[in-house]
Structures are given as structure tokens and as C-alpha cells.
Amino acid sequence: SQQGEEDPQALSIQEGENATMNCSYKTSINNLQWYRQNSGRGLVHLILIRSNEREKHSGRLRVTLDTSKKSSSLLITASRAADTASYFCATDAWDAGNMLTFGGGTRLMVKP
Amino acid sequence: DVKVTQSSRYLVKRTGEKVFLECVQDMDHENMFWYRQDPGLGLRLIYFSYDVKMKEKGDIPEGYSVSREKKERFSLILESASTNQTSMYLCASSLGYQETQYFGPGTRLLVL
Numbered sequence: 001s002q003q004g005e006e007d008p009q010a011l012s013i014q015e016g017e018n019a020t021m022n023c024s025y026k027t028s029i030n031n032l033q034w035y036r037q038n039s040g041r042g043l044v045h046l047i048l049i050r051s052n053e054r055e056k057h058s059g060r061l062r063v064t065l066d067t068s069k070k071s072s073s074l075l076i077t078a079s080r081a082a083d084t085a086s087y088f089c090a091t092d093a094w095d096a097g098n099m100l101t102f103g104g105g106t107r108l109m110v111k112p
Numbered sequence: 113d114v115k116v117t118q119s120s121r122y123l124v125k126r127t128g129e130k131v132f133l134e135c136v137q138d139m140d141h142e143n144m145f146w147y148r149q150d151p152g153l154g155l156r157l158i159y160f161s162y163d164v165k166m167k168e169k170g171d172i173p174e175g176y177s178v179s180r181e182k183k184e185r186f187s188l189i190l191e192s193a194s195t196n197q198t199s200m201y202l203c204a205s206s207l208g209y210q211e212t213q214y215f216g217p218g219t220r221l222l223v224l
Contacts, residue, residue, distance in 0.1 A: 031210055042116070042202055042215030043155075088154070092210045099170075099209055102147075102155040 004032075004089040004103030012109045019076040021106040023089030024069075030092050032065055033100070034074050037086045046074075046087075079110045115139075116216040118203055124222045131190040133219050135203030143209060144186035146170075146178060149200040149218075161186055162209075193223045 007022045023032070031050050035043040049056045049065045049072065056063045062075040076083055086105040092098050119134035137144065143162050147155040147170075157170030159178040167178050175197060179187045186205075190197055200220050204213040 033212065035215075040200075040218070040220070042217045043204075043213075044215070045212045048212060090213075099157065099160070100213060104152065104154040 004091050004101065006087070006089060006103045006106040008106060009104070010107045010109075012111065013079060015079060015081055015110055015112050017079055017110075019079050019083070019108055019110070021074045021087050021108070023072045023074070023103055025072075025089075025091050025093075025103075026070065027093050027095055028067070028070075030094065030098065032063075032072050033090045034061075034063060034072075035088045035090060035102075037088065037105070039085070043088065076108075079108075081110050081112045084108060084110045116203060116205055116214050118201075118216040118219050120219050121217060122220050122222075124224065125190075125193050126224055127194060129190075129193050129223075131193050131221065131223075133188040133190075133201055133203075133221070135186045135188070135205075135216055136184050137186075137205040137214070138184065139205065139207075139214070140183065141205035141207055141214075142183075143206045144180065145204040145206075145213065146176075146186065146188045147202045147204065148172070148197075149202055155202065158188065193221075195223050197221065198223045 004025045033048045034046040037043045060077045065072045088105045090100045090102045116137045145160040146158045161167045161180040177189045203216040206213045
């Protein structure tokens, strides 16, 4: 079953704009990860944030985690056409056997 | 860099055929996973393995089996392929359950 749910399901923006994707989950988690998937390819890990962290940065990526709201957001700043991909959040939780559970993803299109 | 390879990018099989999908990782990871990915359903875990010859069922194991005879290799077997097994199959490996998963490029399987 899906623990994380991404919102929106699809997002279309112009190059240079910021893109924000959200992930909500149901139960307490240990960690939350974000992955990117280019069309027809495997997933690539972007960032991991632990339950005791509130914010993390990696290049143009900024991830926040609000455990009280059971939600996370991924912000991509100054987007590029190459950022066009699907983005997935994945959580691991004690009551899910500590296995990663993936959400359904957000499809991001960045128009040149 | 971790490398996870899958034996085929595209595969076309007939209903009833036995199908083998192979996955190899080069980072000495303990854990290996098989997922299937379908539109609107996200990634669903079929089987995983935490050690050689050890396997555990995931969320959707019916119709599949796995084999892990060597640490670096994890095979997914469709004993008798059916059309509802047409999907994208993704293999992944990780050091620990909660750690980053490294994905292969995926195998797109079409069962006719």
C-alpha cells in the first residue's frame, strides 16, 4: 500500500521558475527520501531527510519535513528543461517493516 | 558509483512462457529488491532479499518467484507469464533497508 501521496500529480512550469512538490504520509516515519525518474528509466536518489531533521539542501533542491503534519515538500529552484521527470517520495516506517514505500509520483514538465 | 544492471531493457513474451529477469549490482549490497511500476499505481514491491538464498515476499508476490544464489545477482521469475504481468520491472539494491536504494534502468515487459 502507498504510504506517501504526492501532490500535485502533474505540474507544468516554464524554465527558470521554481517547482514545488508535496508528499503526505499516514504514519510516523524514520526517514523520507525523494527520487527522480526520467521517462522510461530507473529511479535516481536525490535526497534523504531523517525524521529529526526539518530542512535539507542539495544544490538547487530544498526538502522540508513537517512531522506534525506528516508532510514533506521538494522545491527545485530555477528549473531547467532537464529537470523534466517524475518525482517520488519514499518513506520507511517501523510499522511497515522499515521497508521503503513509494508514493505515486509527481510528473514535472519544464518548458524551455 | 553504484551500478545496477538489468539483463534486458525490453522484452516481449507470450502468455504461458517462463520469463527470467536478471539484476546484478556491483556494490556488495546486502539487500536487493524487485518492483513493478504501473501507471497510477506507483512502485509496488514484489520480492526482496536481505542475504544470499534469503527472500521475503513484498506486497504483490503472486505469480512471481525469485532466486538469489550469489550476493550480486537477484533474479525475478515469472513461472507462467500472463498479460496482466505486462509492466515495467525495476530492480534496486541497498546497504540497509532504510538506506538509499540504487535502481537499475528497468525492463519493460510486454506479455502477448
